[in-house]
Amino acid sequence: MPERDSADAPEQKAPPLDLSGSDARIVHLTLDERSVIRRSAEVEQERAIAVYDLLEENRFRPAGAGEGPYHLHLRIEESRLMFDVRDTAETPRVIVRLPLMPFRRVVRDYFQICESYYDAIKRLSPSQIEAIDMGRRGLHNDGSRLMQERLDRRVAMDFDTARRLFTLLCVLHIRG
Numbered sequence: 001m002p003e004r005d006s007a008d009a010p011e012q013k014a015p016p017l018d019l020s021g022s023d024a025r026i027v028h029l030t031l032d033e034r035s036v037i038r039r040s041a042e043v044e045q046e047r048a049i050a051v052y053d054l055l056e057e058n059r060f061r062p063a064g065a066g067e068g069p070y071h072l073h074l075r076i077e078e079s080r081l082m083f084d085v086r087d088t089a090e091t092p093r094v095i096v097r098l099p100l101m102p103f104r105r106v107v108r109d110y111f112q113i114c115e116s117y118y119d120a121i122k123r124l125s126p127s128q129i130e131a132i133d134m135g136r137r138g139l140h141n142d143g144s145r146l147m148q149e150r151l152d153r154r155v156a157m158d159f160d161t162a163r164r165l166f167t168l169l170c171v172l173h174i175r176g
Contacts, residue, residue, distance in 0.1 A: 017061045017156035023068035024061040024156075027088065029054060031168060032075030042118050043171060050167035059158040065093040074165075076100070076172050083155060096154050098147070100169075106143045107173055113139055140166060 018024070029051055061068065065085045070093070073084035083096040100107075113136045120129045144162040147169070151157070157165070 016153065017063055019059045019061055019156050019158065024059055025069050026054060026058050026060050026072045026161075027069040028071040030071070030073045031172060032073065033172070040118075042114075046167055047171045050164045050171070054161065054164040054168075058161040058164070060155070060161050061157075062094050062096055062155045063153065074168055074172065081169055081172070096151070098150055102146060102150060103143065103169065106139060106146060107170055110136070110139045110143060110170060111173075143169075 031047075031051075060070065060072075062070070062083065062085045066087070069088060071086040071088060071090060073082075073086065075082045075084070079100050081098040081100055083098065085093045085096070087093055113132065117129070117132045117136050120132050124132075140163060143166040144159060147166050148157065148159070148162045
């Protein structure tokens with residue numbers, strides 16, 4: 001099974017991947033949560049919503065994975081987010097490795113603003129909560145765009161799919 005690491009991108013870029021067609025989608029998602037010890041109710045709710053929304057609507061096509069739809073197994077291994085892509089019969093198709101170092105700052109900042117947001121809900125005015133939430137959404141968008149950029153020409157996805165996958169990347173980062 002081919003493996004691709006976004007840090008090992010060839011000098012000459014491949015043509016853009018085609019997201020058209022009903023097969024360019026994820027129909028099953030598995031998160032490797034062996035390293036996750038605990039989560040708050042808020043984080044668990046974010047995870048559940050991201051998984052539900054992702055499976056309801058997504059556009060996703062990895063290079064070298066062949067025709068979809070796809071089963072996706074996500075895990076963090078050796079400071080990389082591993083996209084283990086399989087067909088609907090669970091036959092391995094391709095593994096794409098995404099180094100996490102470029103995400104360090106945005107994930108750290110996102111965690112901090114999420115903490116502020118959840119604290120604000122309990123004690124601040126609606127306008128103050130809205131201001132914090134705008135910052136939270138902005139950081140989330142930054143992480144989503146970074147994911148699309150780092151996976152360019154290795155995994156094609158629309159922005160909403162990138163947003164949901166960034167949420168899941170953050171969930172997999174949480175340690176007890």
